[in-house]
Amino acid sequence: MELTQIKTVHNEKTGKANYVTGLYPYVDFLGLANRTGRDLQRNEKAYLIYLQLDQFIEIRDVLGVNQAEQLLNIVRQRLQMTVSKIGMACHNDDGFFSLFLLDKLLKQPIHKFMEELTQALNLSTNAYNQGIYITCSYGICTFPDHGKTVEDCLEKAKVALTQENKILIRDLKIEYNNKMTQKMKENFLTEMSLRKGLEQEQFELYYQPQVDSVTGKLIGLEGLIRWHHPEEGVKMPGSFLELAESTGLIFPIGEWVIEQAFNQLENWKKQGEDTLTISINISSRHFLAPSFQPFLERCLQKYDVKAEQLIIEITEDVAIEDLEVAKKRILALRTYGFQISIDDFGTGFSAFHYLQHFPVQEIKIDRQFIQDITQNEVSMRIAKSIIDLANMLKLKVVCEGVETAEQCEILQQIGTPILQGYYFSKPMRYQDVCHWWEETKNVAYPSDKK
Known part of the structure; x- marks a missing residue:
């Protein structure tokens, strides 16, 4: 029997529907899906x-059951519109749904379809005088390639979705307190x-200058993100990037940071300056993502900028995430001309080990070795050892956190070949960079003016 016939017969016999979403009850869904699967x-x-609605639990707990059920009803309507002609869906519990889709009825690859479906399910509403957004995640499994029954494949789709959490979170024992809510x-x-x-x-x-320690000449800038919150003012990255991660x-x-850097480099080129570099910080998760390299390639095609003008700063923990993928990614980016820098160098347990395996072009000595370098000979010797090693390996070295003339x-x-810190300038808006540049052209460092 065809899918529509199977569903029609079932509906005539039962007339059942989930009380929240109107979709098939879970048991009926399994029966229908198994019967359809056997006829393949x-x-x-x-x-x-x-499929899960990512923020559903928080919406229910923060906004209340009524608001959560309203969102579920919207999901039901959109799932019915999208899925009914190519398969079936059911509401499992809370923000979780199960879908059964027939490949022969899809008019596009499954991943393309799911991308469009999740976009359609990205919802927004209003509460607390601001927009409330909800996104989706999903795991997918192919029947009968990965399982003989619908139940088996559905469990494997669930494993696909939850595997990362199983790896990262184990044996949690936490006692509730009022601060948790x-x-x-x-x-x-905040999300x-x-x-x-x-x-x-x-x-x-914002941009913080990087200067040649010998000539005092501006040779690059680090791009640092700021959030102009309409109520809380300018927010530093430390207040929101962990949650963003x-x-x-x-x-x-x-991706926004990358595109801003490309755009600024192109603007400076139009003004006759095409030698400056911009360094940007990229999280390990983003750096290792499959979408990272293609996005950079698109930016190279879009903007009239040389790849070597963009320095991508990663931290040592990218190797902890996946050493082999990180090495391949760095090598691939270097073929385009991008420069890779290890940020906060010296803070990890295996910093020098990474130099052996990571084909980077630059290291940034962590500010903790700079802060007391005028009083602590050990800090000075560590910094010098890193610089000497970098010189032997033909790597550029940037010392960040320079705040005084003595440092x-x-x-x-x-x-140290390249210096960066408040001693030269605090991070500033791009409109102020040219003014600072003009003012400091003839300044010799160290300078009493600073």
């Missing part, structure tokens, strides 16, 4: 999808504000 011809296949609410509202901030272009890239917002935020002078004496 040789070489035909179906897909089992385990408040923290959950704060994180939830919603971040999403709104991206939509309304509330972010800005955990919610997946680090990807669109990271600048010592770093010059031990051979």
Whole structure:
């Protein structure tokens, strides 16, 4: 029997519907899907999808059951519109759904279809005087390639979705306290504000100069993100990037930073300056993502900028995530001409091990070795050892966190080639860079004026 016939017969016999979503009850869904699966011809296949509404629990706990059920009803309507002609769906529990889709009825590859479906299910509503957004995640499994029954494939789709959490979180034993509810609410509202901030272009890239320690000449800048929150003012990255990492917002935020850097480099080229570099910080999760390299390739095609003008700063923990993938990614980016820098160098347990395996072009000595370099000979010797090693390996070295003339002078004496810090300038808006540049052209460092 065809899918529509199977569903029609079932509906005439039962007339059942989930009380919240109107979709098939779970048991009926399994029966219908298994019957449809058994009727598949040789070489035909179906897909089992385990889908979750990412912020559903927080919406229910923070906004209340009524608001959560309203969102579920919207999901039901959109799933019915999208799935009914090519398969079936059911509401499992809370924000979880199961989908059964027939490949022969799909007019496009399954991953393309799911991308469009999740976009259609990305919802927004209003509460707490701001937009509330909800996104989707899913796991997918192919029937009968990966399982003989619908139940088996659905469990494997669930495993696909939850595997990362199983790896990262084990044996948690946490006692509840009242601060947890408040923290959950704060994180939830901050996530919603971040999403709104991206939509309304509330972010800005500030720039901190990097200067040649011998000539004092500006040779590059580091791009540092700032969030112009409409109520809380300018927010530093430390106040929101950790949450962005955990919610997946680090990807669109990271792409925004990359595009801003390309755009600024192109603007400076139009003004006759095409030698400056911009360094940007990229999270390990974003750097290792499959979408990272293609996005950089698109930016190279879009902007009239040389790849070597963009320095991508990663931290040592990228190797902890996946050493082999990191090495391949660095090598691939170097073929385009991008420069790779290890940020906060010297803080990890295996910093020098990474130099052996990572084909990078630059290291940035962590500011903790610079802060007391005028009083602590050990810090000075560590910094000099790193600089000497980098010189042997033909790597560029940047010392960040330079705040005084004394620090600048010592770093010059031990051979640091590039310096960065408040001693030269705090991070500034791009409109102020040219003014600062003009003012400091003839300044010799160390300078009493600083």
